[in-house]
Each structure stands twice: as structure tokens, then as C-alpha cells.
Amino acid sequence: MLKLRRGDVLLIVILLVLGSAWLLFRQAMESQQSYDPGTLVAEINVDGEHYKSVPLDSAEQSIDIRTEYGHNILKVFDHGIQMIYADCPKKISMQMGFISRPNETIICVPNRIYVEIVHTGGAPAPAEDGIDAYVR
Incomplete structure (x- = not known):
């Protein structure tokens, strides 16, 4: 035994505390960043090839993707995108939910579809008024 x-035990506790603190810090930093929906685009790839780029500030729309691998429907609304239909067996891509922030993804492996939110330009809007520049 x-x-x-x-x-x-002390080493395990220290590692758990440091790991938890790091995760909380990253989550807090990411939640403070806000992006202009006009600068966000959903990049849709099918079988490793670029299929379509969809700006997330556009009107509500559905994107029907039919390939030799399967059938999927993506819905763009509220400055984000969500997989609303997939004919794959486990439908994991539908459970990934609504995405609206840079670097979030939806992946449907059996149908070879990869959707990622990309920030196309401009700096993120500051969460609060802060320092604009630092001159030395």
C-alpha cells in the first residue's frame, strides 16, 4: 500500500492551489475582454478546406452544409453561431452550444466540419477606462 x-500531501495541496489560481486568473482576464461584433467572423472549414466566412454582426441566417460525409445546419444569431442539426450518430457538435468569442470552436468529426470564431481586426475594447499609453 x-x-x-x-x-x-503538502506538495499535492500546493499544486492544486496554484493550478486553480491560474485557471481562475485566466477566466477573469478573458471575461473582461469585450469585442466589437463587427470584428468577429465564423470561419467554417469542411474536410480541411475553407468553406465559408460568416460575419457575426449580420442578420440571423442558417447555413446548410451537405457533403459526402453528412449534413449539418449552422445558425448565426445574437452575434454568435451554433450547430442546430447534425446527422452524425452522437451529435456531440450540437452539444457544444452557442459560441461567440474568439478562439471558441465547434467540431463535428464524422462530418469533418470545423467552425472557429476569429477576431479579424482592431484591439479588444477595454473593459474599463484605463491607461491608453505609457511613455518613458
């Missing part, structure tokens, strides 16, 4: 010593 494996016996843990006081130092082992």
Missing part, C-alpha cells in the same frame, strides 16, 4: 507523507 502506498503511504503518503506530510511532504507529499
Whole structure:
């Protein structure tokens, strides 16, 4: 039987606290950033090839994708995109939900569809008034 010593337990606790602090810090930093919907685009790739780029500030629309691998429907609304239909067996891509922030993805492996939100230009809007520049 494996016996843990006081130092082992202390090391495990320290690593758990540091890992949790890092994750909370990243989540807090990401939640403070806001992006202009006019600068966000959903890049849709099918079988590794570019299929379509859809600006997320456009009107509500449905994108019907029929390939030799399967059938999917994406819906663009509220400055984001969501997979609303997939004919693959487990429908995991539909469970990925609504995405609207840069670097979020929807992936349908059996149908070889990859959707990613991309920030096309401009700096993220600051969450609060802050320093505009630093001159030395």
C-alpha cells in the first residue's frame, strides 16, 4: 500500500492551489475582454478546406452544409453561431452550444466540419477606462 507523507500531501495541496489560481486568473482576464461584433467572423472549414466566412454582426441566417460525409445546419444569431442539426450518430457538435468569442470552436468529426470564431481586426475594447499609453 502506498503511504503518503506530510511532504507529499503538502506538495499535492500546493499544486492544486496554484493550478486553480491560474485557471481562475485566466477566466477573469478573458471575461473582461469585450469585442466589437463587427470584428468577429465564423470561419467554417469542411474536410480541411475553407468553406465559408460568416460575419457575426449580420442578420440571423442558417447555413446548410451537405457533403459526402453528412449534413449539418449552422445558425448565426445574437452575434454568435451554433450547430442546430447534425446527422452524425452522437451529435456531440450540437452539444457544444452557442459560441461567440474568439478562439471558441465547434467540431463535428464524422462530418469533418470545423467552425472557429476569429477576431479579424482592431484591439479588444477595454473593459474599463484605463491607461491608453505609457511613455518613458
